[in-house]
Amino acid sequence: MSIPAQVLLVCSNVPDLECAKKLSRHLLEQQLVACVNILPAVHSMYRWQGVLEEASEVMLQIKTTQARYAEVEAAIKALHPYEVPEIIAFPVTEGASAYLDWVRQETNKDRNV
Structure with missing residues (x-):
């Protein structure tokens, strides 16, 4: 019996909805992800190069x-307009088994499309 693939929740902020949709579509078209939720109107405060910054972003x-994380990270870095994009991954340790199985199925490199 094989161990199911570890599901991850990856978070990243982008500057606007257009960028969010472009990046999300690319990740989905490449079958690197099962789903992307776009949360508009995030207000971020951070220190960048020694200066306190504020920005409206989309999460x-x-x-x-x-198994697909390295490819997801590479795609985000390639398409992201920021010099240092936020890319944070969290292991999903619990969840509805049917949903987690769906994520695994959608991101399986060997699946028939």
């Missing part, structure tokens, strides 16, 4: 697996 909640 992405990206569902994928550990």
Whole structure:
């Protein structure tokens, strides 16, 4: 019996809705992710190069697996307009089994499309 693939929740912020949709579509078209939730109107405060900054951003909640993480990270870095994009991954330790199985199925490299 094989161990199910580890599901991850990856978070990233982008500057606007257009960028969010472009990045999300790319990740989905490449079958790197099962789902991306786009949460508009995030107000971010952070220190960048020694200066306190504030920005309106759009947050992405990206569902994928550990097996696809490196490709997801590379795609975000390639398409993201920020010099240092936020890319944070959290292991999903619990969840509805049918949903987690769906994420695994959608991101399986060997699945028939």
